[in-house]
Amino acid sequence: MLISLQLDSEIPLYEQLRNQIVIGIATGELAAQEKLPTVRQLAEDLGINTMTVNKAYSLLKQEGYIVIDRRQGAKVSPRMQDSLEPSPQLEEQLQLIIAQATIQGMDQSRFQTLCAQIFNKMTYRPTHI
Amino acid sequence: MLISLQLDSEIPLYEQLRNQIVIGIATGELAAQEKLPTVRQLAEDLGINTMTVNKAYSLLKQEGYIVIDRRQGAKVSPRMQDSLEPSPQLEEQLQLIIAQATIQGMDQSRFQTLCAQIFNKMTYRPTHI
DNA sequence: TGTTTGTATTATTATAAGTAATACAAAAAG
DNA sequence: CTTTTTGTATTACTTATAATAATACAAACA
Numbered sequence: 001m002l003i004s005l006q007l008d009s010e011i012p013l014y015e016q017l018r019n020q021i022v023i024g025i026a027t028g029e030l031a032a033q034e035k036l037p038t039v040r041q042l043a044e045d046l047g048i049n050t051m052t053v054n055k056a057y058s059l060l061k062q063e064g065y066i067v068i069d070r071r072q073g074a075k076v077s078p079r080m081q082d083s084l085e086p087s088p089q090l091e092e093q094l095q096l097i098i099a100q101a102t103i104q105g106m107d108q109s110r111f112q113t114l115c116a117q118i119f120n121k122m123t124y125r126p127t128h129i
Numbered sequence: 130m131l132i133s134l135q136l137d138s139e140i141p142l143y144e145q146l147r148n149q150i151v152i153g154i155a156t157g158e159l160a161a162q163e164k165l166p167t168v169r170q171l172a173e174d175l176g177i178n179t180m181t182v183n184k185a186y187s188l189l190k191q192e193g194y195i196v197i198d199r200r201q202g203a204k205v206s207p208r209m210q211d212s213l214e215p216s217p218q219l220e221e222q223l224q225l226i227i228a229q230a231t232i233q234g235m236d237q238s239r240f241q242t243l244c245a246q247i248f249n250k251m252t253y254r255p256t257h258i
Numbered sequence: 259t260g261t262t263t264g265t266a267t268t269a270t271t272a273t274a275a276g277t278a279a280t281a282c283a284a285a286a287a288g
Numbered sequence: 289c290t291t292t293t294t295g296t297a298t299t300a301c302t303t304a305t306a307a308t309a310a311t312a313c314a315a316a317c318a
Contacts, residue, residue: 012275019225026228039295049277054296065232071285071294086243090230095247096148097222099155102251103194106215111248112241114215118224119240122231139274141306168264178308183265200263200316 001029005046013048017056022065025076028123036066036074130158134175142177146185151194154205157252165195165203 001024005016024030037045039053046053057074060066068074101111130153134145153159166174168182175182186203189195197203230240 014275022232023224023228026231038293040293051278051296052276055275057295068295069285070283070296073294086230086235086239087233090226090233091243091247093222093226094243095152097219097226098244098247098251099152101215101219102155102248102253103151104216104219108245108248110215112244114220114223115227115241115244116237118220118227119231119237122227124231143306167262169262180265180309181307184306186264197264198316199265199314202263 003042003046005048014052014055014059017046017053018059021056021060025065026122026124030076032076032078034076035072036076038073132171132175134177143181143184143188146175146182147188150185150189154194155251155253159205161205161207163205164201165205167202 001021003017003020005013007013009016011019021030021036030036036042036057039050039057043050043053057066057068061068061074065077066074067077098111130150132146132149134142136142138145140148150159150165159165165171165186168179168186172179172182186195186197190197190203194206195203196206227240
């Protein structure tokens with residue numbers, strides 16, 4: 001999986017890394033059970049510090065996106081829990097985005113078209129038991 | 130307009146303030162041409178520093194959401210420019226949100242229902258010339 | 259002429275980001 | 289058992305940002 005970091009971004013490196021891995025999981029570029037690079041390997045590839053990668057991995061682990069074995073390394077979680085209701089944070093973020101889009105003159109139909117295009121790239125399916 | 134800040138949030142105060150004003154404009158709670166409180170007044174009401182409010186106002190001004198006269202104070206911009214295409218930042222943020230929603234088990238139809246609910250609260254309409 | 263407005267300036271404190279150098283425990287391989 | 293590789297914990301340092309504080313200033317209006 002290709003990861004590109006913007007060093008001049010206002011978004012912290014560990015957060016950029018976390019976000020791209022989340023997107024990678026959702027698009028299917030990172031399959032379930034797939035093994036992620038080691039923190040040392042990824043740090044070397046990206047030219048950043050080991051602890052910065054570790055911070056991203058720890059965050060992903062805490063959020064449930066990946067599972068970490070001491071020796072096996074980091075793997076994509078087999079599946080996420082189906083939340084019956086959208087998380088409040090998701091709703092807040094979405095409200096802000098829609099507010100900005102509205103003020104910029106984007107109407108609902110164009111917004112939904114954009115959403116549909118993005119959804120079409122998401123091949124992630126929770127592994128039902 | 131009611132503004133509530135979370136002091137223990139990881140989101141900076143000036144950014145929370147900026148976000149809530151943007152949402153207020155989109156929902157119509159803040160009408161176009163409406164005068165915002167002075168930085169001193171708002172700072173006192175919220176119990177925060179004047180410069181923190183000023184930072185939020187400066188950001189909103191820079192983004193085009195409000196117009197500032199030296200004596201008149203801050204007003205909601207009469208209208209925003211209709212951007213023909215969605216801004217890359219909007220698309221990036223939306224992609225991340227949809228990725229997270231997908232992994233959490235939310236499908237496209239439920240997502241669009243949520244979007245529709247939020248859109249229904251947005252009464253902002255650009256003032257066409 | 260005052261008063262109120264946003265703003266510029268300077269300083270201080272606290273927190274976060276990023277890097278760096280190690281060290282350690284667990285697990286697999288030899 | 290020994291070695292190697294894994295994530296992780298620790299400590300330290302530098303830099304940047306957030307927030308507050310106390311002023312001061314120029315523009316605009318009554």
